[in-house]
Amino acid sequence: MPVTGAKKPARTALRRQREKEQRHETILGAAETLFVKKGYHQTSLEEIAEAAEVSVGTVYFYFKNKEELLISLMQKVGAHLRVMLQEAFLKKQGTMEGIVEAGTVFFQDFCRSHPGHASIFFRESGGRSARVETERKRLYVKLISDLEKALVRVRSETGTTYLSAGSEELMAVCILGIYERVAEYYLLWHDRADDITEAGREAVAFTVAGIQGLMTGR
Amino acid sequence: MPVTGAKKPARTALRRQREKEQRHETILGAAETLFVKKGYHQTSLEEIAEAAEVSVGTVYFYFKNKEELLISLMQKVGAHLRVMLQEAFLKKQGTMEGIVEAGTVFFQDFCRSHPGHASIFFRESGGRSARVETERKRLYVKLISDLEKALVRVRSETGTTYLSAGSEELMAVCILGIYERVAEYYLLWHDRADDITEAGREAVAFTVAGIQGLMTGR
Amino acid sequence: MPVTGAKKPARTALRRQREKEQRHETILGAAETLFVKKGYHQTSLEEIAEAAEVSVGTVYFYFKNKEELLISLMQKVGAHLRVMLQEAFLKKQGTMEGIVEAGTVFFQDFCRSHPGHASIFFRESGGRSARVETERKRLYVKLISDLEKALVRVRSETGTTYLSAGSEELMAVCILGIYERVAEYYLLWHDRADDITEAGREAVAFTVAGIQGLMTGR
Amino acid sequence: MPVTGAKKPARTALRRQREKEQRHETILGAAETLFVKKGYHQTSLEEIAEAAEVSVGTVYFYFKNKEELLISLMQKVGAHLRVMLQEAFLKKQGTMEGIVEAGTVFFQDFCRSHPGHASIFFRESGGRSARVETERKRLYVKLISDLEKALVRVRSETGTTYLSAGSEELMAVCILGIYERVAEYYLLWHDRADDITEAGREAVAFTVAGIQGLMTGR
């Protein structure tokens, strides 16, 4: 029997693997839609199962429990956000331009194409349970740490110093605060998706000015 | 009717009124403590009643339902915050100093003496139910509007203009975002209550620089 | 106002107390009937609630959980059994007659008038969960200990000795084994409620002979 | 057809047959271990499959359902016990010695080398479901019937009579009761595996004395 004969089961296994991943994604997608629309606690597992067109048991086959579903979602969104921002930083390495690019990417790409993601990450993730809270904190801290590192590079590349040893951390925290509140305000509350372009631009300008304000020896 | 006859019940009525208000406060306080410690959904009405040393029925006599308890708390905290900020703005009318004063008051007074308040307003209020969400939005919008007005006064008093027509609103949103994330990061997550003094100072500097960055004709 | 005026609330409180205890008993009774008829695991809490003519929530108001319901039942039956046997021992203190009396009481009174009790104690209590098992063991050990003490008294009163230091314990264990198997065999399996009179009589004779067999220096 | 041609498939078939039986045993063994350790209801089929290193589906290929697994186990243990006791009776045919031998075998061999078996037969088999209960009863009745026959032979061989027509049956029931309670008490509860040697000896003495107590015309 030729080599292809041995491959056949491998192919089946691969296809199964793919199908399994698809299911995983389908369920996660259904959960995201419902969490965004109705809120985590107002969404029942039966609804999620129905939306994903699977049985309740299947949801539990793929996810340990409801909490895990939310955490998976948060992690997915968080990772996505980090990648986007990292890429922006890398484009204009170590310059204030990188910060501008990151902000622009956040408001133009992330918020506009994935309003649900913003909702999950900034709204639904807050105060659900101890485990969720821990994970939320972990993800926020990572993002803040990324921003911090970018700010450190800006400082060393431009040969300036900041006000204090903790300035980078503080600024990173401020920037994230701006991102999330602007996103929620214009996107989720006022549904002014168009305004967010302009607001985002100004928010970025605000951010840049804020950073420069903490720079000494310019 | 003799005077004494009229006065006696009046006194009783007054005392009753006072007692009633005390009860109201006691229950609200118990709810706040528990919401902050365990989270809104993880706190049962029975626990609240027990902590307030009243029966479940009594809680329902003073508050329509559990949601109302959270909303009352949010309103109380929101009002408190507004008053604090307004007073700060008034001290240094229409100048950037007012903005600085407000930020300082927020980080020094509000956050440090009422960490529970910050938790209720910024964390527990998010994504509980449609009604709570509506109220939360209303309170945030009010705060933003206050900040916006202060920024308008600063502009008119200093004779400058901002980048665009929506700049005041955008900046107000940014400032609130900075407030809440810095508060949660240093106060609620890292329990670095001492750092918040320094962090607050720098956050205010960041804010001021950000605002000035959006000012044109300086 | 006369003394009776003060008593009124007391009376109400008392009546409430009584009603509460009645409910407790009603629920316990419903659970017993169903556990005996269908088995513990095959009985749902909804069925118990329905049989007791209360809501599911009420069952949980009186009992922490389903397990607790079974444990309460076991304890009730165990206590009842102990009292019955103790009284029998006391009638004919320290003589073999007491042993005979106890056996007779067990087969004539306990088994015949409360076949459900025997079922709960000897059958339903076995291997349900760790907690139930612990409690079951505790109750069995108590019963065995009672029997042991009775045997010790018989020995000291009649001036004999048993084969070894552990003989009383061993005999107590044997006697309980005889009781439960005879009860289950004639009562629960063969529904030969009439035969149990005769069987019980002979089982007692067997028991007595067995005990005497382990007596030395007669 | 040449011999070799016929033999080859036969050999394969035989090996398969052997492997099949091994699987059967492996699964049964895994089930036994888990049932003893965690209890029937607390053990899931997935756990059994995992312990037996097969898939869930495979378990269902070898056993109709979970109930059947327990019943198979009970039957295996029951058969083992019967064989042991029968052999003991046969060694000393028709004499009280046979009864003594059987008891000794039970406590020394059965209990000590297979504590899990005792647990399955005396504890886990009780009150699981109607089918299990029926089978349990059937097995107990068989054992009792064996004991009864042995007692009948003793009676006819020694030329005595018992108290009544039902005495043999009653005594058989008593003996089984003694066996199981002593086994559970010393072996499963108190983990006094060493004491069971002595306790077993005395239990046998108790049994013999009990039987003789019901003999008339000695």
Added chain:
DNA sequence: CATGAATGAGTATTCATTCAT
């Protein structure tokens, strides 16, 4: 024969809310 993903009925438990006293 073996696999393990999929099913979905079944159930214990919670808890906001009501209301007779």
Added chain:
DNA sequence: TATGAATGAATACTCATTCAT
């Protein structure tokens, strides 16, 4: 006003069983 017993709808989660591959 205050109580707390009673309610029952809502829901997360389990697990024996099946069946396409």
